[in-house]
Amino acid sequence: MKILDVKKEVFQLTCTTDTKGLKKEHPNLTNGKDLRYKEQWLKILEDVKSLRNQGLDLSIADLEESEAMLKESLYTVGKIVGLNEEQLNIDWQKIKLESMFSDIHIEDI
Numbered sequence: 001m002k003i004l005d006v007k008k009e010v011f012q013l014t015c016t017t018d019t020k021g022l023k024k025e026h027p028n029l030t031n032g033k034d035l036r037y038k039e040q041w042l043k044i045l046e047d048v049k050s051l052r053n054q055g056l057d058l059s060i061a062d063l064e065e066s067e068a069m070l071k072e073s074l075y076t077v078g079k080i081v082g083l084n085e086e087q088l089n090i091d092w093q094k095i096k097l098e099s100m101f102s103d104i105h106i107e108d109i
Contacts, residue, residue, distance in 0.1 A: 003038040
């Protein structure tokens, strides 16, 4: 398989059109890799396929959208139960801080 064919498949699987877009939307796949070499592209392709098989092929846009939905839900429910804006902001900051160190489970919130 030629490097152009590998790149084409990577772009197709990641819904990107070029190397710049791949780096921007999927830094987890490109960090530390020299994209001038076919071996690096084959490793990226292997990683993409592995993530897809695990159902973890989320892009940065997907993650940002999920974060926005979570924040909106928190604020909606918080307002219903009578929390003010300051309390909601504090809760949101706690969630963001906790997410840096461990998984967050909605039941625990």
